[in-house]
Amino acid sequence: MHDCSLPILGQDIHGFDARGVAKRFRHAAIFGALGALTPGETMRFVNDHDPIPLLNQIAQHFGDSVGVRYVAREPGQIVIDFTVR
Incomplete structure (x- = not known):
């Protein structure tokens, strides 16, 4: 489902949809994904x-x-930006 209120991903923003990854x-x-990001x-x-x-x-x-910044925090739809400093 597309949410027009969310900004389009830029070249330094990489999507990670945890719903498609097996829980284990x-x-x-x-x-691993966070460790692969550069500042x-x-x-x-x-x-x-x-x-x-x-x-x-x-x-x-990571300290x-x-x-960490919430982009959306609605029941069933959590979006968080993790930015490497």
Whole structure:
């Protein structure tokens, strides 16, 4: 489903739709994707639920080197930008 309120992805914004990744692989895939980004790049993460435990793990692992900004926070439609600093 397309949401016109979300900005179009730019060259430094890379989409990651967690809904299409098997649950047992999700965290590993997310950490791998974040680790592959270079400073200034953003991973736009889409999920069906608010991943609070994942956000805590990302904060512990990456510290201040990864910024977190919610783009959408509606039930069933969570979009978060993770930006490498």
